[in-house]
Every structure is written in C-alpha cells, then in structure tokens.
Amino acid sequence: MALQAALDAPPIDAGCCSIGGLAAPASRAAVTGADPHAYVAVGEDGIARLDAVVETLDCPSCVPSIEGVLGRLDGVLAARVNAGQRRIHLEWDPADVDLDRILAALDGLGHRIAAYDAARLGGREIDEVGRALLRALAVAGFAFANVMLVSVAVWAGLAQDMGPGTRAFLHWVSALVALPAIVYAGRPFFRSALAALRAGTSNMDVPIAIGVSLATAMSLLETTRNGPHVYFDAALGLLFFLLIGRFLDRSLRRRAFAAAQNLLALRAVSAVVIGHDRRTEVRAIEAVRPGDVVAVAAGETVPVDGRVTAGRSDIDAALVTGESLPQAVAPGAVVHAGTVNLTAPIEVETAAAGSGTLLAEIAAMMDRAGQAKARYVRLADRISRIYAPVIHALAFAAFVGWMALGGADWRQALMIAVAVLIVTCPCALGLAVPAVQVGAVGRLLKRGAYVKSGDALERLARADTVVFDKTGTLTLGRPRLEGIDGESVGGDPGELIALAASLARRSTHPLARALVAAAGDGPAADGVREEPGCGLEAEISGVRVRLGRRDWVGAAATAAPHAGPEIWLRRGEDPAVRLRFADAPRPDAAEVVAGLKARGLRVLLLSGDRRAVVDELADSLGIAERRADCLPGDKIAVLNRLAAEGRRVAMVGDGLNDAPALAAAFVSLSPATAADVSQTAADVVFRGDALAPLLEAVDVARKADALVRQNVCLALAYNVVAVPLAMAGLVTPLIAAVVMSASSLVVTGNALRVQRRG
Amino acid sequence: MVALVYLIPAALLLGGFGLVCFLWALRTGQFEDLDGAAYRALHDAHDDRFKDDGKG
Numbered sequence: 001m002a003l004q005a006a007l008d009a010p011p012i013d014a015g016c017c018s019i020g021g022l023a024a025p026a027s028r029a030a031v032t033g034a035d036p037h038a039y040v041a042v043g044e045d046g047i048a049r050l051d052a053v054v055e056t057l058d059c060p061s062c063v064p065s066i067e068g069v070l071g072r073l074d075g076v077l078a079a080r081v082n083a084g085q086r087r088i089h090l091e092w093d094p095a096d097v098d099l100d101r102i103l104a105a106l107d108g109l110g111h112r113i114a115a116y117d118a119a120r121l122g123g124r125e126i127d128e129v130g131r132a133l134l135r136a137l138a139v140a141g142f143a144f145a146n147v148m149l150v151s152v153a154v155w156a157g158l159a160q161d162m163g164p165g166t167r168a169f170l171h172w173v174s175a176l177v178a179l180p181a182i183v184y185a186g187r188p189f190f191r192s193a194l195a196a197l198r199a200g201t202s203n204m205d206v207p208i209a210i211g212v213s214l215a216t217a218m219s220l221l222e223t224t225r226n227g228p229h230v231y232f233d234a235a236l237g238l239l240f241f242l243l244i245g246r247f248l249d250r251s252l253r254r255r256a257f258a259a260a261q262n263l264l265a266l267r268a269v270s271a272v273v274i275g276h277d278r279r280t281e282v283r284a285i286e287a288v289r290p291g292d293v294v295a296v297a298a299g300e301t302v303p304v305d306g307r308v309t310a311g312r313s314d315i316d317a318a319l320v321t322g323e324s325l326p327q328a329v330a331p332g333a334v335v336h337a338g339t340v341n342l343t344a345p346i347e348v349e350t351a352a353a354g355s356g357t358l359l360a361e362i363a364a365m366m367d368r369a370g371q372a373k374a375r376y377v378r379l380a381d382r383i384s385r386i387y388a389p390v391i392h393a394l395a396f397a398a399f400v401g402w403m404a405l406g407g408a409d410w411r412q413a414l415m416i417a418v419a420v421l422i423v424t425c426p427c428a429l430g431l432a433v434p435a436v437q438v439g440a441v442g443r444l445l446k447r448g449a450y451v452k453s454g455d456a457l458e459r460l461a462r463a464d465t466v467v468f469d470k471t472g473t474l475t476l477g478r479p480r481l482e483g484i485d486g487e488s489v490g491g492d493p494g495e496l497i498a499l500a501a502s503l504a505r506r507s508t509h510p511l512a513r514a515l516v517a518a519a520g521d522g523p524a525a526d527g528v529r530e531e532p533g534c535g536l537e538a539e540i541s542g543v544r545v546r547l548g549r550r551d552w553v554g555a556a557a558t559a560a561p562h563a564g565p566e567i568w569l570r571r572g573e574d575p576a577v578r579l580r581f582a583d584a585p586r587p588d589a590a591e592v593v594a595g596l597k598a599r600g601l602r603v604l605l606l607s608g609d610r611r612a613v614v615d616e617l618a619d620s621l622g623i624a625e626r627r628a629d630c631l632p633g634d635k636i637a638v639l640n641r642l643a644a645e646g647r648r649v650a651m652v653g654d655g656l657n658d659a660p661a662l663a664a665a666f667v668s669l670s671p672a673t674a675a676d677v678s679q680t681a682a683d684v685v686f687r688g689d690a691l692a693p694l695l696e697a698v699d700v701a702r703k704a705d706a707l708v709r710q711n712v713c714l715a716l717a718y719n720v721v722a723v724p725l726a727m728a729g730l731v732t733p734l735i736a737a738v739v740m741s742a743s744s745l746v747v748t749g750n751a752l753r754v755q756r757r758g
Numbered sequence: 759m760v761a762l763v764y765l766i767p768a769a770l771l772l773g774g775f776g777l778v779c780f781l782w783a784l785r786t787g788q789f790e791d792l793d794g795a796a797y798r799a800l801h802d803a804h805d806d807r808f809k810d811d812g813k814g
Contacts, residue, residue, distance in 0.1 A: 063794050064801030083794035127790075134784055142777040146770055166762075173766055 034270035036115035037099060038284045047077060050090045050099070052113035054081065062111070069105050073097055088113065117284060130250050136185040137243040143181030144236040147174045148737070151233045155734045164226055171223045171230050178232035182216050185239045188246065204384035204426060207391050211421035212238060218418050221411070229415065234422050234736040241744045245430035248438050249454070271303040272296075274347065292350045296341045299508040304350040308333045311346030312532045315339050316510065326510075326565075328532075342509050344532040383429060383712065395420045398727045406729075420726040423736050424719050431744055432711035435751035440704035443755055449686040449693040456683035459667035460697060461705035462648050466596050467639065467661075469653035470607035470617060471583060473671060476689060477654075479511055479565055480584040481518035486577035496577055500569045503528050503536045503547045511567055511581055512536070535567065543572040550576070564613060585617060592691040593621045599698065602647070606630050606638060608657055635661040652694065669694060704754050711747045718743040 042048045054066070063081045066088070070079035075096025080089045090102065106113060150170050157167060186209070193209035196202055212235045219230040271288050272280050272295045280295060285303055288294065293309060296302050302315070314326040317339045326342055329335060335348055399417035402408045408416070437454040444451050451457055468474050484493045501519030504512035506528040525545075528538040535548010546553045546569070553568040555576035564583060570576035586592075596603055605626040607614045614628035627638065635653075639661055642649050651658070651665030654673065662668035662681040670682035686693035722739055725731050731739075783789065 061797070061800060063797040067798075068801070081794055082791045083797055085791070131784060134789065135781060138777055138780045138784070142773055146773050149769065150766070169762070177770065 038270040039115040051118040052115040140185035140240040249434040306348040313344040314342040439754040460701035463650035472654040475583040479581040482580040
C-alpha cells in the first residue's frame with residue numbers, strides 16, 4: 001500500500017532512459033511486492049526461471065533497453081518483455097549469474113519488478129481460443145477476398161453479357177474456395193449455436209449459423225443448376241466481420257484480465273518464516289501454514305493474521321480499519337494481514353485458518369454481495385435476445401409470403417429468405433459494441449485507469465451516486481506535517497523542526513519520514529535510541545531530546561485535541577512543542593469532487609475513522625453527506641439503502657474493510673495502492689496520486705455509452721432500409737455485400753471517435 | 759477467357775501463400791505482443807549507451 005511504497009521506493013525514478021543511473025547495490029530497491037527469490041523456479045535442466053510484472057514500462061525504448069542490458073549479462077539465457085501485458089520472463093543459469101545481479105541491472109535502468117507465481121496467475125500459456133479466432137479470421141479473410149474477386153467479375157459480366165458457361169465456371173471456382181473456408185471459419189459460430197440449441201435456448205449465433213448454412217447450401221444448389229445468383233461472398237463477408245468483432249472482444253477481455261492479474265502480483269506477499277532452529281526462510285504466502293512463526297521487520301506489511309509472540313512495536317491498521325492512528329502492540333496482541341509494522345521487528349504466530357479470521361469474514365461478505373452484481377445484463381446480450389427471434393420471424397415470413405402470395409417456387413422463396421437472413425447482418429451489431437469498448441478501455445489504460453471489462457464501462461456510465469472511502473482513497477494514506485504548536489524557550493519553529501528531523505532521520509516510522517520530508521536535507525543525529533511505541537531519544541549538546549508520544553515526552557496535558565496524528569518534541573526541561581500531522585488528501589481531490597457534482601452525481605463519504613477526522617476532510621472537500629466509524633457491515637447497509645431508493649452507486653475504496661462494499665456496489669473503483677482483495681473486487685483500478693483518472697473514467701464511460709447507442713441505432717437504421725428491400729426480393733449478392741461492408745465500416749469509424757477528446 | 763484458367767489459380771496460389779505465412783507467424787507466437795514488437799523495431803542496434811560494464 002502507499003506506506004509500503006513510500007518506504008521502499010528507490011530514491012530516483014528516472015525511467016529507463018537514465019544513463020549510468022544510480023545503480024543501488026541493494027537489490028531490494030528494484031522490487032515491489034513480494035521478494036522475488038520466493039518465486040524463482042529451478043527446472044530439471046538446472047535453469048532458473050522467473051516471471052515478473054514490470055509496471056515501469058513508460059517509454060518505447062524501455063523494452064529494447066531492458067532486453068539488451070539483461071541479455072548481455074553472462075549467464076542470462078532469456079530476458080523477454082511482453083509490453084502488452086507488462087511482464088517479463090527471465091531465464092538464467094544459477095551457476096553463472098544470480099538474481100541479485102539481474103535485479104541490480106534492472107535497478108540501474110530505473111525499473112522495478114514484482115514477481116509472481118506463474119502457475120497461479122497464468123499468462124504465459126498460449127491463448128488457444130484467441131489463436132483459433134485469428135486462424136478462422138485469416139481463412140475467412142483470404143476466402144472473402146478471393147471469392148469477392150471472382151464475384152466482381154461475375155457481377156460485371158452480368159451487366160455485359162457474360163456467357164452462362166463462364167459464369168458457371170466462375171461460380172464453381174467460388175464454391176471451391178468458399179466451401180472449405182466457411183466450414184473452417186464458421187466453427188466458432190456453429191459450435192456455439194449447437195450448444196445453445198441443445199440447451200433449449202437461442203443466442204446471437206443461432207441466426208448467424210442458420211443464415212450462413214442456408215446461404216451456402218442454396219448457393220451450392222444454384223451453382224449446380226447454373227443459376228444467376230450465389231451468395232458465397234456474402235456468407236464469407238458475414239463470417240469475416242463477425243470474427244473481427246469477436247476477436248476484438250476477446251482481446252479486450254484478455255488485456256483487462258492480464259492487467260488485473262498484474263495488480264495481484266504487485267501486491268503479492270512473501271513471508272519470512274522462522275523455523276524451530278531459528279533459521280529463516282523466505283516463502284510465498286501460499287506456503288505458510290497456521291502455527292508458523294513469521295518475522296516482520298520494521299516497515300514491512302504483516303503478511304498473516306496472527307498473534308504477536310515477540311517484539312513490541314506500532315501497527316498501522318489504516319488498510320484494514322481506516323483508522324489513521326497507529327496502535328501499539330506487544331506479545332499477545334492480535335494483528336491482521338495487510339497492516340504495516342512500523343517501529344520494531346516483531347514475530348507473529350500465524351493463526352489457525354477458520355471462520356473467525358477477519359479475512360474469512362470479509363470473503364464471506366463479499367460472496368454474498370457479489371451475487372447481486374452477476375445479474376446485470378450487458379447491452380449486447382439484451383439486444384441479441386430480441387434480435388434472434390425477430391429475424392427468424394422475418395425470414396420465415398418472407399419465405400411463406402413469396403411461396404403463398406408471390407407465386408415463386410420454393411427455391412426462389414428460399415433464396416429470398418436467405419437474403420433476408422444475410423442482410424439483417426448482425427455484423428454491425430457484432431462490431432458496434434466491442435469496437436467502442438476496446439477504444440475506450442485502451443484510452444483509459446493510457447491515462448492510468450485499468451478497466452476490467454466492457455460491462456464495467458457500461459455500469460460506470462449509468463452510475464448516479466459516488467460513495468468514497470477516506471483513508472487511501474480520498475487521501476494518499478501518507479501523513480504530512482501540518483504545523484508546530486507551542487513555544488519553546490529560545491527556539492523558532494524552523495529550528496525546532498530541524499532538531500526534530502535530525503532525530504527522525506534515524507527512524508522508519510511514517511510520521512518520522514513525513515517530518516524528514518518536510519524538513520528537507522540535513523544531518524542525522526548520532527546516538528539516537530528508538531523506544532517502540534514511545535519515540536526517539538538522543539543527547540544533543542549534552543541535553544536530552546525526546547521526540548514521540550506526549551506522556552513519554554513529558555508534556556503538559558493542556559493542548560487542544562487534534563484530529564490527526566501528532567508527536568511531541570521536548571529539549572531538556574523546556575516546555576514541549578507539538579508537531580501536527582494530517583493524512584493529506586490527494587492533490588486534486590477537491591476538484592474531482594466538484595467535477596463529479598457538476599456531472600450530476602451525488603457524492604458521499606463513508607469512513608471507518610473517527611468523527612473529527614472525517615468531518616474535517618469532508619468539509620475541506622465539499623462533501624455534505626458523510627458518516628464516520630463505519631464497520632464493513634455499515635458500509636454495505638448504506639449501499640443497500642441507496643440501491644433500494646433506486647440509485648446506482650459507484651463505490652470507491654481501498655482497504656480490506658471496503659472489499660465487501662466494492663463487491664456489493666453497482667460499479668466499483670479502487671486505487672492501485674489498495675489491498676489485494678479490494679482490487680480484485682473493483683471494476684476499475686486507477687494508478688497514481690491523483691484522482692483525475694476517476695473523473696476521466698466517468699467521462700470516457702459516458703462517451704462510450706453514447707457511441708454504442710449511436711452505433712446500435714446506425715446498425716438498426718441500416719436494417720430498417722435493407723430488410724424491406726430483401727423481402728421484396730431486390731437484394732442481389734452485390735447489394736448484400738456492399739451494404740454489409742458499408743455498415744460495418746461506418747460502425748467502426750464511429751467507434752474511433754471515442755479516442756478523441758470532448 | 760482461356761487466360762482465366764491459369765490466372766485464377768495463380769491468384770489463389772499467391773493468396774494462399776500469404777495465408778500460410780500468416781498462419782505460420784501466428785503459430786510461432788508473433789501476434790502475442792504487438793506493442794513490444796513495435797517498440798523493438800525502434801531499437802538502434804549500434805547504441806552503446808546501455809552497455810553493461812563490469813561483470814559479476
């Protein structure tokens with residue numbers, strides 16, 4: 001989470017283009033998330049392999065530079081970056097080079113990696129379904145182009161006295177190319193349609209399968225009878241455009257899925273397990289068993305639920321409860337996974353798994369909440385439910401109509417019915433939605449917002465209420481020095497802060513770090529002793545200086561209470577002064593809240609933190625409705641009440657205590673610094689310190705929604721024109737092909753508008 | 759019209775060759791990471807800036 005990142009981030013983030021940059025010797029600096037050593041797999045061939053996420057790929061030369069530098073290291077056998085998924089696959093010979101050397105090289109380029117368990121997160125396996133779609137697409141495209149080649153000749157010939165013999169020859173050539181192609185490229189649709197029919201239902205693929213099969217069969221029949229019209233090119237064109245739509249849809253899902261998996265890797269946890277012989281071993285969290293004793297160093301995230309067995313320290317539970325003040329712990333205290341150990345190393349005995357643990361409770365709440373979300377039906381599915389029966393009815397009506405009223409023989413009537421089926425081509429519909437959504441998701445990805453699915457976009461566009469969590473969501477989750485109160489004999493504020501900072505530079509406590517950040521550069525005092533749970537003490541110029549808790553420092557209890565964290569400084573016997581901190585709101589939080597309200601959204605703030613802190617923040621950001629001291633159950637209760645009023649709520653949260661609410665909301669968003677579980681529950685994850693990606697996501701979602709509706713209207717409008725023509729028997733293969741292609745191109749062109757601003 | 763007898767097979771053969779090449783490229787995984795492929799194309803092979811100096 002944010003604290004962890006602040007504590008572990010390397011001093012300079014210059015990007016891959018830092019030449020001869022600060023190559024920190026400690027490999028720890030090149031890592032976020034779990035210790036990569038826990039995920040190295042050594043195969044039977046003696047080759048070590050590792051998969052990791054590289055989130056810092058920000059410029060085009062990152063890929064060749066990483067691969068170039070790592071490739072030149074002796075012993076590195078493979079260093080392959082997948083820029084689309086933002087992952088790297090490493091293979092090396094442990095005899096020639098070790099992981100630390102590789103990490104040092106990466107750090108020299110300014111990159112950080114987060115290792116993961118390839119078996120758990122997948123990603124390197126071949127996307128079989130996607131490849132099958134591409135193969136079908138390639139075959140359909142090849143056949144479509146070549147058959148069209150021949151068809152144009154036939155159409156031109158029909159206008160210019162082409163002899164029936166030549167025409168028959170050309171039709172046979174078309175048939176020869178088209179038949180195997182249709183059988184191969186149509187498989188995804190035939191399979192899906194058969195499955196639906198066997199289950200007794202109908203889906204979008206049933207009319208497509210029927211249309212294509214009938215068109216092919218009739219065209220073959222016409223070819224043998226030397227008839228004038230065949231529809232091979234139309235059938236192939238239908239398959240071609242639909243496969244494009246299907247492939248786009250799938251690649252969108254894959255990309256979103258990979259992004260979501262990457263986020264899990266970024267928050268992956270490893271634990272240092274202490275064995276009976278006091279030897280330590282780094283293990284992935286999945287390998288830790290109840291009863292194992294885990295060592296948690298100062299500044300690290302506690303990886304397990306458990307009881308402290310040794311050590312005294314302070315724990316920051318903001319991620320779990322939203323509480324902004326750290327709590328002291330000693331042997332016997334209960335700690336939760338996801339909290340941060342601040343002051344001193346502790347040892348935690350892992351709790352037995354059971355329904356009583358906090359994580360299990362939260363998981364159970366999430367399951368119950370998630371049921372409701374599954375009922376949302378995508379727009380595309382809603383359309384296809386009406387679509388299939390309607391075209392079947394129209395085609396049947398055309399067939400019967402022509403047979404009974406038009407006096408045509410069954411072959412002609414069937415041809416006309418087939419023309420109706422083909423021309424009500426769902427290719428525009430098949431493309432309309434994915435084309436827009438792929439563009440929208442891609443645009444948001446560049447702005448730092450990962451959207452997990454197309455229907456998340458639809459839901460975000462429809463949201464009319466936004467509920468915010470406080471700590472880590474509206475605020476950065478990092479404290480900031482606000483001010484210094486109290487007078488000290490002969491000292492001005494700047495000098496006092498410098499004095500306090502000289503002690504604070506020796507500590508990793510977040511308040512100490514915030515103080516150092518505010519004070520700037522300076523010396524660190526010698527002989528500083530840290531007392532866990534109390535503060536820092538040192539002798540400066542013969543005078544004892546203490547920095548820490550009020551009662552330990554020895555301050556009088558007269559100061560007005562302050563809502564946020566505070567520490568006290570006392571030099572010798574002088575009166576103590578107070579240093580006030582606050583969890584700073586995100587830089588653009590107020591503007592984003594105003595922007596959301598300007599867009600007609602109602603904004604609420606729910607937090608697990610105390611009343612005073614919540615009120616202060618809500619007032620400064622302009623949020624009128626707020627509630628403090630919320631338990632996870634309280635947040636869900638509020639969401640349910642809003643849902644009962646008919647409101648569609650977008651929940652924005654980050655902590656473990658928000659995960660059930662994120663699962664229960666209509667649409668949910670969370671920052672990339674959020675807990676594992678929350679990110680998995682959220683529909684959209686946004687990176688960086690600013691809240692602006694949230695606003696942008698809402699805008700792009702609304703624009704995408706508008707474009708999708710336009711596209712659907714265009715597709716339907718085209719149908720309204722084409723179907724009567726088809727039913728009247730006026731649609732020749734030429735017209736069918738032209739009209740299908742034109743509608744698909746118009747829909748795709750319109751979808752590109754999602755990329756433009758405004 | 760006799761020309762059609764060899765022109766059409768010729769067109770199909772050329773197109774078929776293109777198709778086969780595409781399928782081969784697909785099978786060897788060249789379409790897995792289109793962004794990375796674009797970035798690698800920008801790489802200047804004679805660039806010595808990122809040379810690793812010092813072993814071990």
